[in-house]
Amino acid sequence: xxxxxxxxxxxxxxxxxxxxxxxxxxxxxxxxxxxxxxxxxxxxxxxxxxxxxxxxxxxxxxxxxxxxxxxxxxxxxxxxxxxxxxxxxxxxxxxxxxxxxxxxxxxxxxxxxxxxxxxxxxxxxxxxxxxxxxxxxxxxxxxxxxxxxxxxxxxxxxxxxxxxxxxxxxxxxxxxxxxxxxxxxxxxxxxxxxxxxxxxxxxxxxxxxxxxxxxxxxxxxxxxxxxxxxxxxxxxxxxxxxxxxxxxxxxxxxxxxxxxxxxxxxxxxxxxxxxxxxxxxxxxxxxxxxxxxxxxxxxxxxxxxxxxxxxxxxxxxxxxxxxxxxxxxxxxxxxxxxxxxxxxxxxxxxxxxxxxxxxxxxxxxxxxxxxxxxxxxxxxxxxxxxxxxxxxxxxxxxxxxxxxxxxxxxxxxxxxxxxxxxxxxxxxxxxxxxxxxxxxxxxxxxxxxxxxxxxxxxxxxxxxxxxxxxxx
Numbered sequence: 001x002x003x004x005x006x007x008x009x010x011x012x013x014x015x016x017x018x019x020x021x022x023x024x025x026x027x028x029x030x031x032x033x034x035x036x037x038x039x040x041x042x043x044x045x046x047x048x049x050x051x052x053x054x055x056x057x058x059x060x061x062x063x064x065x066x067x068x069x070x071x072x073x074x075x076x077x078x079x080x081x082x083x084x085x086x087x088x089x090x091x092x093x094x095x096x097x098x099x100x101x102x103x104x105x106x107x108x109x110x111x112x113x114x115x116x117x118x119x120x121x122x123x124x125x126x127x128x129x130x131x132x133x134x135x136x137x138x139x140x141x142x143x144x145x146x147x148x149x150x151x152x153x154x155x156x157x158x159x160x161x162x163x164x165x166x167x168x169x170x171x172x173x174x175x176x177x178x179x180x181x182x183x184x185x186x187x188x189x190x191x192x193x194x195x196x197x198x199x200x201x202x203x204x205x206x207x208x209x210x211x212x213x214x215x216x217x218x219x220x221x222x223x224x225x226x227x228x229x230x231x232x233x234x235x236x237x238x239x240x241x242x243x244x245x246x247x248x249x250x251x252x253x254x255x256x257x258x259x260x261x262x263x264x265x266x267x268x269x270x271x272x273x274x275x276x277x278x279x280x281x282x283x284x285x286x287x288x289x290x291x292x293x294x295x296x297x298x299x300x301x302x303x304x305x306x307x308x309x310x311x312x313x314x315x316x317x318x319x320x321x322x323x324x325x326x327x328x329x330x331x332x333x334x335x336x337x338x339x340x341x342x343x344x345x346x347x348x349x350x351x352x353x354x355x356x357x358x359x360x361x362x363x364x365x366x367x368x369x370x371x372x373x374x375x376x377x378x379x380x381x382x383x384x385x386x387x388x389x390x391x392x393x394x395x396x397x398x399x400x401x402x403x404x405x406x407x408x409x410x411x412x413x414x415x416x417x418x419x420x421x422x423x424x425x426x427x428x429x430x431x432x433x434x435x436x437x438x439x440x441x442x443x444x445x446x447x448x449x450x451x452x453x454x455x456x457x458x459x460x461x462x463x464x465x466x467x468x469x470x471x472x
Contacts (some may be wrong), residue, residue: 031060031142031159033100033114034126034175035085035463037384037433043167044378047319047331049283057217057227057276058186058195059162060175075471077104083465087123087441089457094123098465108147112157115140126160128178128356141179153186161197163215163229165278166288169315169337170361172231172272172344172353173213177360180211185248193217196248200241201233204404207350209235211360212245223280234261234269235350270294270351272344284321290314294343313339313366329378337362338369341397341417342407349406357403367395367416382433389426396420423449439463 032039042061045051081100087093096118103111117138118124121131129139144157158181164170182199194216201209215229232252234242244250244260252271255261261268274292281287295311317335324330343366344353353360364370374388396418399405426446433439441461448454 031062031112033142037382037431037439040384040431041378044329044331044376044384047167047286047333047376048321048329049280049286052223052280053221055225055278056193056219057163057165057225057229057278058193058215059164059170060160077471078102078469080468081465083463085461085463087459087461089459094118094120096124108149110148111145113140113143115143126176126178128358151188153184156183157181161213163213163227163231163276164274164290164315165225165227165276166290166315166317166335169288169290169317169335171290171292171313171315171339172274172361174361174363176363178355178358180355182211191218191220193219198246201355204350206237207235208239209233209350209355210241210245214248225278227276229274229276230271231274232269232271233351233353234263235348236263236268239263267346267348267351270346270353272353284323286319287317289316292343294340311340311342313343327379329380331376332374333376334371334373336369336371339364339366341367341395341413341415344399345405345407347406349404352399352404352406354399354403359399364392364394365399367398369393369416384431386429387427390424392423392425394421394423421449421451423447437465437467
């Protein structure tokens with residue numbers, strides 16, 4: 001009979017737990033949940049000119065605890081968070097139980113998991129879980145495994161990509177979109193970075209829908225970032241993964257025009273191209289901009305006779321860190337976003353930039369523009385205040401009304417198109433972390449719309465969680 005010591009049993013149990021977590025629980029990408037204070041504070045610190053050596057047009061913001069690695073320490077570290085969050089607008093509209101876990105092993109391996117169980121699917125942003133009995137449902141928002149070094153990221157899982165310069169002005173793909181499953185490869189060559197991702201969106205009426213993106217950016221690691229990127233959505237009835245789009249340095253035009261895809265024709269995919277720039281003009285002045293082309297008319301004389309034109313979108317944002325209050329980070333911002341009538345749509349509606357009926361990019365979709373002016377206040381510890389006001393115009397052909405509708409013929413129309421709805425708004429939010437694991441939120445929004453008249457809404461919320469750290 002062989003006797004196994006307690007120490008051997010402990011080692012064996014650790015190995016079994018690690019294998020289980022790696023192969024079973026964490027088979028789905030490493031980002032910070034949007035609701036977390038760390039996510040919001042990192043965004044604001046970029047506006048104040050902090051940490052610009054790490055700023056990038058390849059978002060969303062990532063969490064990197066691998067820098068805490070101690071050489072020779074090969075233990076498995078787990079940060080866990082079990083929490084309850086809720087919000088109300090006069091009555092309890094929604095409650096959610098969530099769990100967030102971060103695992104790191106040695107200096108390069110990591111994993112994330114962020115599932116939510118909610119009582120009301122409409123009360124939580126980005127949530128697209130299917131409603132079950134009594135309205136309750138669950139969904140994994142972000143989760144994944146990966147390998148990261150100082151020059152490469154390789155990961156697979158669920159989450160979202162948000163590419164573009166500036167806070168909250170992304171166009172084609174943004175941090176507010178529904179989650180999807182994808183694989184990612186990122187390479188960092190110092191001042192030059194490249195990134196590629198390829199994912200599956202959904203099956204809609206037997207059409208399998210996929211998304212892929214590739215981009216390159218240059219940064220001086222001090223004050224400027226310039227990026228170029230391409231995004232493609234392709235689809236087809238029972239269409240399998242297209243090998244031609246797996247090539248990270250291929251391009252949609254070359255693939256489609258030379259008929260290298262597994263569904264031939266110009267209706268099988270929709271490509272858009274974006275240029276972005278982030279510039280810290282002065283230590284207290286940040287300028288950001290993105291311009292996106294969906295359709296671009298080169299043969300202008302012929303095309304304009306046919307009634308065709310350009311299909312584009314752009315966004316600009318400026319932020320001035322005032323420094324008026326020495327103990328607080330205060331910043332004034334102004335921004336303008338415009339997405340054209342046909343932009344992000346396609347001849348086949350299954351190639352539109354949507355998923356589960358929601359935009360993959362800016363939340364208001366297309367055929368819309370908006371200006372906004374606001375103030376952010378951050379005490380650099382536990383409180384964030386946002387106040388903004390502006391005006392938004394939405395046309396009749398916005399992609400948010402009929403997300404999978406196509407345009408049979410691309411014709412220039414007035415922008416915004418049809419009957420235009422104009423909405424003026426004032427919005428304020430306050431978030432206070434009373435204790436490290438207890439937070440309270442207050443929100444106020446006033447809307448004055450041509451369509452719905454005047455509305456005033458008030459909301460309160462909370463977030464309470466139990467933290468834990470384990471080392472195996």
